[in-house]
Amino acid sequence: MNFWNRALIIILSLCFLLPVFAADKPNILILGEDAAGDSVPRSSRVFKRVLDALINQMHDKGFDVYDEAVLTLLENNSSHIRRTDSEIIEVARASKRPPIDVVVIFQIYASTQNLEFNTRINTLLMGRLLNVKTGKHLGNFEIDSGKNFTGPAQCQQECILTIVGDKSRILANDLGAVLAEKLVWMNNGDVSEPSKNNKMVTEYALIFDGFNAKEYMAIEEYLVIFSGYTRHRPIEIRHTRSEIWYQSSIGTAKLDRNLNKMLAELDMQSIINFEGNTFTVKRITFRNKEIKENNEVW
Template identity: 40%
Template sequence: MKPFIKALMTSFMALPLMLALSLTAAPVMAGEQPNLLIMGEDADQDTVPRNSRVFNRVLLALSNEMQQMGFAVYDETAVTMAVTNPARVRRTDAELLTVAKRVPNVPIDAVVVFQIYASAEQNVYAPGVIDLRIRVTGRMVHVQTGRAMGNFEVAYGPGELPPLPPGCNRDCVLEQVGGEARRIAADVGAVLAIKLDALSPARAQVPLQAPAPQAGMAPVTTAPMATTGCVGLTTAYTLAFSGFAPEEMTRIEEYLVVFKGYDHHRPVRVTMTSAEYWYETCSDTARLNRNLRLMAEQLGVQARISMVGNRFDVQKIGLGANR
């Protein structure tokens, strides 16, 4: 068979899958909006610990800003109590990320980690004046990939915040510090929400052409809305293929780049019978799983497809050859 005829036949063989992927895809490439977990890192002895009322007010302020932007925020105690004691204090960021990865039932996509630094000091020029120093830092991390998604901090030094009232006792100090820290945390949360919105845009609304007004009717000033573009968080997956011949892997790569939502991919490890790819897409997990099944069907092979976290394993089921 001549090479160009063979290539033409290969293209026609791939055509049904291309059409299936195109026809079943919605006009908008809707990826998954991230599920968020907001957690405080208090391993540093200078930070405000988790069991403080100041900590809780900051946590609620950050959660509120993320929710106002439309993101799904899950309560840490509710979703982690099955795997760890949420009341533990002085936890490191490594512990927080490990816990987030092991949350059952709810797939956590990103963690917002915050720290609170607060202190009171006597003014050197006015011994009766007690100034506050407060700093709130926040950063976002993609749980499965470890990707840094943005950070921000707001800090105020002595003289930039109202001083403590005269004779302020412990409860008074906690309330004063908590009130100021809550306001600062709201600013941090608002900035982080904007950064996350840029990484995971909402479904864009664009006006359609308004219908022509009928006789005797006022012109229509509003129009229905439609959606366009790629929305949701671009996510990285590990796609591992085993048991496939080199020519089959060549065809698999051709399929991977035509999946809806494809961003880019990179080979991580390749051998004669296996290959592992870093694959970034704004497609949701369910669509990617379905496309991999369709691909195996189009290739005419039996395959076992499994997923754990952000890793897909595609294993060809070898039936053996007669010789």
């Protein structure tokens, strides 16, 4: 195979790595926007109840929803309250393991009117979907409480938070259901269940360092036939370094054994390091052997 044919194959392969929701179930991150002074801040327990309801709705529809605190290792303190749109998008884009495709951004508004015999409370929830990589707007929706909620006369902050929290959770379920349906439609109506046969799916980052394109293609053929395989997707593909996000129902010990057996079968001497949820496989090369293999290829 001459140089130009090999180059064409690599270019075409990269084209197929572009994110398309129809081919891969999108990874979802749900974030709240509270930059507006009259919106409910993320430090409020009302915010937490709405967030939990939205996550549950997306999860029930079969999407993989990730927790911001785990991904970013941020603590819920005042420095992360009242965040703007740009800050929220940067949080989503910064996540590489897993790669986030769609961010669900929501806002909560609550207003009150104190009357002689009761307190009128109105709640509005707004949500929108954005493609993380392109910033493309994918849809939005809003739901309000319609007929105002009512509380007792002289209903103060604690009283208002309790009422708004109960009602907002109901509204959030409706909002989450609508946004989830939009995502299902964009995914061509095909969203697999969160787990197959009730098995827990574990997610790994697999890094193959020092392997050329031909070697990586041979490795990938093994990865998809490992027991427990669910799906995988590329994070970064370079000439001698490939990183993928790999989902499987097997544990780390068995995956480590499978990787070692695969490398032995392929006669690729390597060292494997594991930390957190990341396997790093580094190729050990020998100059004379490499020259011989290159001569065979050409």
